[in-house]
Amino acid sequence: MNGKASYGQDDETRLVALARGGDAGAFGALVERHQDKLYRFVLKSVRCPADARDLTQEALLQAYRCLASFNGASRFSTWLTGIAVNLTFNHARRASSGRFVEYKEEDMANLASPLDDPSQQHQQKAMLGMLSRAIDAMPDDMRKYMLLIGLEGHTYDEVAQLLEVPLGTVKSRMNRARQALREELARQGFFD
Numbered sequence: 001m002n003g004k005a006s007y008g009q010d011d012e013t014r015l016v017a018l019a020r021g022g023d024a025g026a027f028g029a030l031v032e033r034h035q036d037k038l039y040r041f042v043l044k045s046v047r048c049p050a051d052a053r054d055l056t057q058e059a060l061l062q063a064y065r066c067l068a069s070f071n072g073a074s075r076f077s078t079w080l081t082g083i084a085v086n087l088t089f090n091h092a093r094r095a096s097s098g099r100f101v102e103y104k105e106e107d108m109a110n111l112a113s114p115l116d117d118p119s120q121q122h123q124q125k126a127m128l129g130m131l132s133r134a135i136d137a138m139p140d141d142m143r144k145y146m147l148l149i150g151l152e153g154h155t156y157d158e159v160a161q162l163l164e165v166p167l168g169t170v171k172s173r174m175n176r177a178r179q180a181l182r183e184e185l186a187r188q189g190f191f192d
Contacts, residue, residue, distance in 0.1 A: 015029050060080075085163070
């Protein structure tokens with residue numbers, strides 16, 4: 001054995017406990033488990049790869065600094081996403097345009113399932129482009145709910161806890177976000 005602890009198969013609760021006890025390797029294992037998904041979430045929010053990398057690193061750094069405040073009431077990934085949500089929406093408020101032009105639609109296409117047929121690939125890329133533009137056209141508040149629930153797969157309860165709003169508020173805002181997305185997709189001709 002090389003003296004380095006192996007955390008690959010450990011339970012996440014155990015990793016969090018070890019990290020809270022000062023085990024940097026355990027925190028490193030948590031970072032390895034969550035950084036890619038966190039980066040994709042942040043990228044969807046800010047649309048700029050450089051900003052997304054910086055904000056992801058900042059979220060991980062804040063998580064490390066505030067690990068003692070994590071009480072285990074939610075999953076570690078939910079808590080970490082909450083930190084990222086706050087950072088990305090603060091970042092968006094500070095930005096003069098509120099939108100970022102460096103985001104490439106190919107980034108969204110890379111998240112899609114691979115297809116062998118070039119015509120299917122083209123059609124999928126076009127559909128993902130429409131979806132990306134429709135989400136981008138949404139007001140920030142609606143887009144936040146769509147990203148957290150619709151694309152990231154967080155539950156309504158997790159989002160309520162994450163954003164510190166009542167569950168009914170999450171449900172109504174997500175309903176409005178879905179309706180706005182349907183309307184924008186229809187306007188773009190998605191359903192033709």
